Amino acid sequence: MTAQTSKDERPTIVLTGASRGIGHATVKKFSASGWRVITCSRHAFSDKCPWPMGPEDHIQVDLSDPENLGYAIQEMRKRLEPNGSRLHALVNNAGISPKGDGGERLNSMNTPMHTWRHVFQVNFFAPIMLGRGLFTELKNAGGSIVNVTSIAGSRVHPFAGTAYASSKAALAALTREMAADFGPHGIRVNAIAPGEIDTSILSPGTEKMIDDLPLRRLGRPDEVADTIHYLCSAPSSYVTGAEIHINGGQHV
DSSP: OOOOOOOOOOOOOEEESOOHHHHHHHHHHHHTTEEEEEESSOOOOOOOOOOOOTTTTTTEEETTTTHHHHHHHHHHHHHHHGGGGGOEEEEEEEOOOOOOOOGOOTTTOOOOHHHHHHHHHHOOOOOOHHHHTTHHHHHHHEEEEEEOOOGGSSSSOSSOOHHHHHHHHHHHHHHHHHHHHHGTTTTTTEEEEEEBBTTTTTTTGGGGGGGGSSSSBOHHHHHHHHHHHHHSSGGTOOOSSSEESSSTTOOO
């Protein structure tokens, strides 16, 4: 695929994990709002995706492979050159939550060490690699970074495994550190922590948790996308270092 060669005046977002659920809803939200969306996923672009310029602005990348991610970052920078090497938003949405045989939760005693390393590369190291790799482009635009953490990062979850939960807790801490480090350069860094969102990757039994949620329902992907859009837009221009809970009150 080739980069666009004509100047593009639209604000631009780079989004990881775009192929389903929250990521898919986020692409649709930003595309409908007039943004140029550069999607990143380990899957090839699907012709079922309804946003314009999808095939041209999709980068297939394996976030678990640091070398492959490095090449992808160079490709992202190349694609941003026509609009003045400016990036208005980076959303680190991709994440993995491995299960054991039969789909059981992996705890701190039975999670293989190679699984720990794999999870942390995708969920924790990839976001900081992307933030650092695209720093100049974010600075040029006075851009915003949004890291997607999780309710599991602050409490033991019945389905999310220990490695996943630990990586999301670490990502929340990283968000605060990045906000302090990137802020003097005009880059805001925030996080969202979704709870039980109605997507295809929900674990069986999640629906039984609804009675314990103050709002008594699952969240919708578009509700998460709306919050991400807010954090990347002018109304949140003085918000940085925050982690917004999107969980129907589950955290209380």
